[in-house]
Amino acid sequence: MDAKDILGLPKNAVPIPQEKKPRPPKEPQRKPDGISRELYMLTGGVAPVMPSIDVSQLKKRPPSDEKVTWQWLPFSNSARKDNLQLYHWVRVVNGVPPTGDYPFAKYNKSVELVKYTDEEYEKYLTDPKWTKEETDQLFDLCERFDLRFIVIADRFPSSRTVEELKDRYYSVSRAILIARAPSPADVSGHPLVKDPYNAQQEVERKRAFSMFLSQTKQQERKDAEVLAEAKRITELRLLAKGADESELPVASDVSHDNIGRSIIPADAVSPTNVQATSATIASPTLVVENAYAPASLRMLRVYSRTFGLEQMVQAVSSSAGLRTIKRIEQTLQDLGVNLKPKVPTKAVCAEHLELRKEILTLLNLQKQLQYKDAEGSSYRDGSYTDMPGTPKRAHRAGEQDHAFIPECLSFGGERVGKRDQKRKGPGRVAETPGASYTLSTNDWGQLKIYYC
Amino acid sequence: MPNSSSLKKHGSDQTEVGGSAPKSQRTKANSSKRLKDFEISIPIVYGTVAFWLGKKASEYQSHKWTVYVRGATNEDIGVVIKRAVFQLHPSFNNPTRVLESPPFELSESGWGEFEIAITLYFHDDVCDKPLNLYHLLKLFPDDESGPSTKKPVVMESYDEIVFPEPSDALVARIQNHPAVNIPRLPAGLNLPPPVPVEEVEKRKKGDTKDSPLIQWFTNFSEADELLKLAAARQQVQGHIAKLRRQLALIDAQPQQLKPTVDQ
Numbered sequence: 118m119d120a121k122d123i124l125g126l127p128k129n130a131v132p133i134p135q136e137k138k139p140r141p142p143k144e145p146q147r148k149p150d151g152i153s154r155e156l157y158m159l160t161g162g163v164a165p166v167m168p169s170i171d172v173s174q175l176k177k178r179p180p181s182d183e184k185v186t187w188q189w190l191p192f193s194n195s196a197r198k199d200n201l202q203l204y205h206w207v208r209v210v211n212g213v214p215p216t217g218d219y220p221f222a223k224y225n226k227s228v229e230l231v232k233y234t235d236e237e238y239e240k241y242l243t244d245p246k247w248t249k250e251e252t253d254q255l256f257d258l259c260e261r262f263d264l265r266f267i268v269i270a271d272r273f274p275s276s277r278t279v280e281e282l283k284d285r286y287y288s289v290s291r292a293i294l295i296a297r298a299p300s301p302a303d304v305s306g307h308p309l310v311k312d313p314y315n316a317q318q319e320v321e322r323k324r325a326f327s328m329f330l331s332q333t334k335q336q337e338r339k340d341a342e343v344l345a346e347a348k349r350i351t352e353l354r355l356l357a358k359g360a361d362e363s364e365l366p367v368a369s370d371v372s373h374d375n376i377g378r379s380i381i382p383a384d385a386v387s388p389t390n391v392q393a394t395s396a397t398i399a400s401p402t403l404v405v406e407n408a409y410a411p412a413s414l415r416m417l418r419v420y421s422r423t424f425g426l427e428q429m430v431q432a433v434s435s436s437a438g439l440r441t442i443k444r445i446e447q448t449l450q451d452l453g454v455n456l457k458p459k460v461p462t463k464a465v466c467a468e469h470l471e472l473r474k475e476i477l478t479l480l481n482l483q484k485q486l487q488y489k490d491a492e493g494s495s496y497r498d499g500s501y502t503d504m505p506g507t508p509k510r511a512h513r514a515g516e517q518d519h520a521f522i523p524e525c526l527s528f529g530g531e532r533v534g535k536r537d538q539k540r541k542g543p544g545r546v547a548e549t550p551g552a553s554y555t556l557s558t559n560d561w562g563q564l565k566i567y568y569c
Numbered sequence: 570m571p572n573s574s575s576l577k578k579h580g581s582d583q584t585e586v587g588g589s590a591p592k593s594q595r596t597k598a599n600s601s602k603r604l605k606d607f608e609i610s611i612p613i614v615y616g617t618v619a620f621w622l623g624k625k626a627s628e629y630q631s632h633k634w635t636v637y638v639r640g641a642t643n644e645d646i647g648v649v650i651k652r653a654v655f656q657l658h659p660s661f662n663n664p665t666r667v668l669e670s671p672p673f674e675l676s677e678s679g680w681g682e683f684e685i686a687i688t689l690y691f692h693d694d695v696c697d698k699p700l701n702l703y704h705l706l707k708l709f710p711d712d713e714s715g716p717s718t719k720k721p722v723v724m725e726s727y728d729e730i731v732f733p734e735p736s737d738a739l740v741a742r743i744q745n746h747p748a749v750n751i752p753r754l755p756a757g758l759n760l761p762p763p764v765p766v767e768e769v770e771k772r773k774k775g776d777t778k779d780s781p782l783i784q785w786f787t788n789f790s791e792a793d794e795l796l797k798l799a800a801a802r803q804q805v806q807g808h809i810a811k812l813r814r815q816l817a818l819i820d821a822q823p824q825q826l827k828p829t830v831d832q
Contacts, residue, residue: 472801493819
């Protein structure tokens with residue numbers, strides 16, 4: 118108000134048109150009748166595209182010619198066998214209570230068991246491991262508990278495993294079915310006859326599953342790696358379909374199946390054992406697989422050297438993740454080597470491939486070292502904050518430890534700060550003392566040596 | 570240059586020529602038609618050379634360029650290659666250009682850069698499948714210097730055509746041809762006598778040693794790259810050794826106790 122005095126503006130002239138403006142826009146946004154404002158706001162304040170609520174029905178009252186009362190009446194449930202009468206509220210219309218069975222009686226389903234007579238038992242169902250008494254008990258429990266074998270196993274008087282109980286039940290039922298059937302053809306379609314229960318398989322399956330469930334993260338990763346290699350091998354195998362190569366595929370087939378089976382090894386295996394077996398099987402597959410790239414190349418009648426090199430590189434890097442591949446390429450660049458050789462002769466390609474393999478080994482060793490150090494001590498975290506004079510870099514190093522590790526071996530790379538890339542390779546490397554690599558250098562020129 | 574270097578084989582090839590059991594059996598079984606683990610390669614260079622037409626340039630014909638496939642040492646590759654097909658941009662008349670005899674070069678004029686697909690068809694005794702190469706025609710130089718009528722924009726790629734399982738007959742036919750890299754023949758191999766001299770001379774015209782563009786051809790030398798690669802490998806191997814020593818040290822040490830964190 119004071120401002121208006123100062124400006125000399127009329128006091129009321131402006132407010133009036135301002136008040137009028139908000140009002141018209143609000144009108145179309147009024148909520149519709151029939152539902153509360155809060156409810157309407159749930160739909161975002163606009164009407165839904167398809168009206169889900171018939172608004173006119175909301176305010177409808179029941180037709181007034183009907184007289185509705187609620188009464189506390191007894192009812193009986195046809196699903197019960199004991200004629201128990203309970204009471205509940207019933208909506209009575211015009212004095213007529215609702216008819217019909219208790220609506221939930223239809224859900225009282227039970228399993229239809231096959232029942233055998235004593236003679237049938239004597240004829241078909243005797244088994245050295247089961248007495249008639251036990252079998253009868255089993256069937257009784259099955260009926261009571263609707264074939265819920267976990268419960269049955271729990272309540273079974275003598276201790277039997279779920280698989281044994283299932284096996285007995287299903288084989289008895291199967292035998293009865295077959296015995297009672299007028300001809301084998303009639304009953305051959307029945308699921309019990311078609312796919313008999315295989316207790317041994319079930320036991321194996323459950324054991325494998327529980328092991329799978331209890332795998333640690335590392336194992337999961339290892340399995341994923343092995344599977345990726347297996348996939349690569351099968352792909353290469355498709356290429357190498359010629360008769361000449363039939364021996365190699367058979368060899369890898371065996372090893373491939375072994376990978377699958379090693380995940381379901383026989384006796385009491387601790388998780389580390391599985392790890393060991395899958396690891397040892399992984400290395401032969403790696404060797405087999407590396408022999409595949411040249412095998413598949415040989416199947417081609419003609420190829421260009423660059424194409425061949427690509428295939429070999431892929432074969433080598435197939436076990437590495439994308440990140441590792443990028444790191445290999447970065448290292449190659451730092452070393453001053455072209456990612457794709459400019460003069461790809463046989464010798465050059467061979468050297469290039471070997472170099473890539475060595476870099477991969479190097480990166481893996483670095484990772485190993487990193488893990489070992491992480492297990493060993495937590496000095497690093499503490500020391501970085503103490504670092505005088507390089508707080509910014511220390512902070513970065515602490516966070517980006519992983520990315521830094523390969524760089525500390527940088528052969529003149531430019532990752533941190535814009536440095537001249539043309540460094541003398543060998544000369545520079547000679548400078549860095551052979552201290553702990555895991556403690557990443559903050560400054561390319563100096564290496565802070567930490568006790569490790 | 571090519572023949573000596575080709576003696577260094579890929580790791581896997583090395584063991585196979587050494588004769589590990591399964592492979593040698595296969596060699597014996599199939600030695601009738603094909604030689605095993607014995608590849609021949611043809612080093613080639615393919616690419617483009619483009620001249621700006623300067624004053625004579627029109628809107629649609631600003632550059633004159635030549636695309637070609639030649640032997641890396643300018644030898645005649647017609648000994649292996651029967652036909653070269655260059656697939657140009659569809660805006661050209663008859664974009665599929667076929668060259669039935671060496672030298673496999675094609676000149677055109679135009680204004681735009683595009684990818685040229687080169688398909689090489691080989692003689693019947695060499696290979697029945699063609700090989701595809703792709704090359705991007707470059708008209709404009711990378712550096713800031715403007716287009717020049719004297720200095721062309723050259724873009725060449727070196728590659729080698731590898732035939733992993735050449736037949737005896739083929740090896741016999743071309744074993745002494747300068748365009749071809751053949752490793753040292755295994756001992757005890759009986760090949761038909763080499764091609765008589767006059768035929769070789771008849772084919773001499775297919776080489777590119779007299780080409781007007783020869784002054785622009787790049788001389789690809791593997792020595793440079795080999796040196797760099799060897800140096801790089803040495804460095805990496807040095808680091809690997811260091812890391813291995815480190816790991817051994819850590820493994821030998823007793824478990825470290827975690828220090829108290831008081832920062």
